[in-house]
Amino acid sequence: xxxxxxxxxxxxxxxxxxxxxxxxxxxxxxxxxxxxxxxxxxxxxxxxxxxxxxxxxxxxxxxxxxxxxxxxxxxxxxxxxxxxxxxxxxxxxxxxxxxxxxxxxxxxxxxxxxxxxxxxxxxxxxxxxxxxxxxxxxxxxxxxxxxxxxxxxxxxxxx
Amino acid sequence: xxxxxxxxxxxxxxxxxxxxxxxxxxxxxxxxxxxxxxxxxxxxxxxxxxxxxxxxxxxxxxxxxxxxxxxxxxxxxxxxxxxxxxxxxxxxxxxxxxxxxxxxxxxxxxxxxxxxxxxxxxxxxxxxxxxxxxxxxxxxxxxxxxxxxxxxxxxxxxxxxxxxxxxxxxxxxxxxxxxxxxxxxxxxxxxxxxxxxxxxxxxxxxxxxxxxxxxxxxxxxxxxxxxxxxxxxxxxxxxxxxxxxxxxxxxxxxxxxxxxxxxxxxxxxxxxxxxxxxxxxxxxxxxxxxxxxxxxxxxxxxxxxxxxxxxxxxxxxxxxxxxxxxxxxxxxxxxxxxxxxxxxxxxxxxxxxxxxxxxxxxxxxxxxxxxxxxxxxxxxxxxxxxxxxxxxxxxxxxxxxxxxxxxxxxxxxxxxxxxxxxxxxxx
Numbered sequence: 001x002x003x004x005x006x007x008x009x010x011x012x013x014x015x016x017x018x019x020x021x022x023x024x025x026x027x028x029x030x031x032x033x034x035x036x037x038x039x040x041x042x043x044x045x046x047x048x049x050x051x052x053x054x055x056x057x058x059x060x061x062x063x064x065x066x067x068x069x070x071x072x073x074x075x076x077x078x079x080x081x082x083x084x085x086x087x088x089x090x091x092x093x094x095x096x097x098x099x100x101x102x103x104x105x106x107x108x109x110x111x112x113x114x115x116x117x118x119x120x121x122x123x124x125x126x127x128x129x130x131x132x133x134x135x136x137x138x139x140x141x142x143x144x145x146x147x148x149x150x151x152x153x154x155x156x157x158x159x
Numbered sequence: 160x161x162x163x164x165x166x167x168x169x170x171x172x173x174x175x176x177x178x179x180x181x182x183x184x185x186x187x188x189x190x191x192x193x194x195x196x197x198x199x200x201x202x203x204x205x206x207x208x209x210x211x212x213x214x215x216x217x218x219x220x221x222x223x224x225x226x227x228x229x230x231x232x233x234x235x236x237x238x239x240x241x242x243x244x245x246x247x248x249x250x251x252x253x254x255x256x257x258x259x260x261x262x263x264x265x266x267x268x269x270x271x272x273x274x275x276x277x278x279x280x281x282x283x284x285x286x287x288x289x290x291x292x293x294x295x296x297x298x299x300x301x302x303x304x305x306x307x308x309x310x311x312x313x314x315x316x317x318x319x320x321x322x323x324x325x326x327x328x329x330x331x332x333x334x335x336x337x338x339x340x341x342x343x344x345x346x347x348x349x350x351x352x353x354x355x356x357x358x359x360x361x362x363x364x365x366x367x368x369x370x371x372x373x374x375x376x377x378x379x380x381x382x383x384x385x386x387x388x389x390x391x392x393x394x395x396x397x398x399x400x401x402x403x404x405x406x407x408x409x410x411x412x413x414x415x416x417x418x419x420x421x422x423x424x425x426x427x428x429x430x431x432x433x434x435x436x437x438x439x440x441x442x443x444x445x446x447x448x449x450x451x452x453x454x455x456x457x458x459x460x461x462x463x464x465x466x467x468x469x470x471x472x473x474x475x476x477x478x479x480x481x482x483x484x485x486x487x488x489x490x491x492x493x494x495x496x497x498x499x500x501x502x503x504x505x506x507x508x509x510x511x512x513x514x515x516x517x518x519x520x521x522x523x524x525x526x527x528x529x530x531x532x533x534x535x536x537x538x539x540x541x542x543x544x545x546x547x548x549x550x551x552x553x554x555x556x557x558x559x560x561x562x563x564x565x566x567x568x569x570x571x572x573x574x575x576x577x578x579x580x581x582x583x584x585x586x
Contacts (some may be wrong), residue, residue: 002393026330030344033391034447042449 003028006106009056012079015130018122027116031106036099042082042098049086053077053109058103063096075100085134087113088127162584198505211473213503216529218522219495224469227476228459234429240252240471241429247439250462260458263451265388266442269411272387272400278316279383281400282307284407285415285423286432290336292420298379299372303410308407319394320378323385324355328390333583367578386444391448439463490517498526504578509537527551546582555579 006028010016016024034055036042042053045065051058055078062074073095076082077122086093087110171187178185193206200206214220234241255264265275272281279294282303287293293298298304309314327347334340336349347355355377362374370378387395395403415423422432428499430437439462444455463469485493494517501509509530514525531551542550549555550569557565557578565578572579 002391004219006391007229022329022333025326026334026340028392029330030340032389036448036449096464 006031006033006056007102007131010054010081010106010115013054015081015084015123015126018136019120022121023116027108027112028080028106031108034105034107036103036105038099040099040103042097042099042105043093045093047093049083049091049093049154050110052087052110052113053082053097053105054086054102056106059100060103060105061098062079063098065096066094070096073135084113085131088117097106122136171479181487183434195432198503207474207477208552209478210499212468212504213499214473215494216502216533217499218518218525218529219492219499220473221458222492223473223479225474225476226479227474228439229434230472230475230478231431231434231474232429232438234431243466243468243471244429244435244438245427248441250466251439251458252441254458254462255455260454263445263448263455264440265445266427266440269408269424270404272404273443274387274400275389275445277384277386278403279397281403282407282410283381283421283423284411284419284535286430287420288432289420289421292414294383295380297383298376306406306409306413309409310402312402312406313375314367315402316382317370317375317378319382319385319399320380321362322357322394323381323392324359324378327381328352328356328359340570344582346384386446403488430528435472491519491522495522498530502533506537509534509542510542512542513544524561546579549579550583556583 003025007021007025010019010024010028011021016027019027034053036058042060042153055076058077060076060080060082062076063070063071076097079129082097083093119125174187191203193203195203195206198206200209211220214223232240232244238290254260265273266285267273269284277294279297282297283292283294291294292303304313307316323346327345329351331341331345331347331349334349338349340350358374358377362370362378367375375497382394382435383394385392385395387400411421411423414420422430424430424433424441426441427499436459439459440455463472470559479487481496485496488496494515498511498514501511515526518526527541527548541548543549553568555565555569555572556563557572559578565572573583574580
């Protein structure tokens, strides 16, 4: 895989859709193409968010730590962007990410990623939309949980 | 008397006379001025041994070991160490062949192109002994260009140089001139971008043989920096790589074996012109594997310990040039070294005034613990600004506004109503 193929993949990432080619090429050139073996951990929950990844080939599993050990909470595949939220909010990784089969991913340095957002209004806007969506989703989940909790409490009080 | 030492003696005598006449000190500046007895030792060797102990006390031993890995050895002067390094190379190679570690290091192999080394490194396949064979001067080295020409490589390299220049202009033209991206990633500095732009238009369609020396040098300098595995530009394909390896064989023979301008990598010998780490790894840590550096570092450490090479590496690290006032060390390393310098003098009283502020908490605790042990029969006075750090000491003095406000053992001071307990609580 060379830089041109990588640039083509980056074009398919929703966040980067509006960036021009030379900008994407620079992003590819300043990133590292990493290879991960099956079951290899990309990063663990709580690790510092030093980079974001774009999947070039293969699948990644999002793992959540439960009392019974790891559980797969979701799967990411080609063209997906991983780990960008931690970079944007400068907070530790919120989940553990593991390779399912062999995976190639472009590792974008945190500083490079933040520069990209800062210098490109279209990327910044896109990030804002994604974050808002996430907040809305979390809020809906919160309300649903609240409602469920209320009904449970009401049920208990009834006994 | 030997004539050489005779003239050396005369030279010293003359220096002494000159110093006397000009009113300077007449003592020999090159003599061993260390007062070994004052620090309870009897020789330079004992001092080195003690220095390593002190490095452990101040938590600096691992750092110096790493600096040692970057140092070099004189294989001729230290044949035993050279032999051990070769053993370490063999032992590490065996570990790297195991399933879990396969592919972490790409070995130096005279018959194969190494995709984790630059084109220049692949051509030289060793260290330049003559500066005109250094990576920077290679594009100007007529001897090397002559060999490249024999393999028809100059035209290829110039073509790739043009492609690299075009790409760099494309990538970096919009980037701020002061951006760190230039230093980290660009093959062309911000200042040189316009030069290359005009160069490309001026030399379009001109064959390598017809270029001016300067234009040729500029274009050749770019492809020499390419590291296939890192840059992933797809500009150095397999047939190109094969011809570079063929040219390497001729270069190694002509300028390594016959003329000693290069010291080539040799799987049977230690190379005194490259780092000890390069000698043991005998290859490059691959790009694009997460934690490859850490994994290889751990294997290296394991092999070094198994072969009892660690103290030799620390000794090599002790020769590291730290720069003016330690400018080539990190702030934490400088602070640790300053403590080491005080400890090795074996003082009866050591006073440390906020001497560990540049260190993280765990390093501070380790050093305090080690110094307590080291100074168990001597006096250690430690000035701290956080009361909880004072709890382990025999005697605490609290200063307030330049006066002694409280004094006593921790048990005495840790009572309700004392200043100490208030400070402790606040922390």
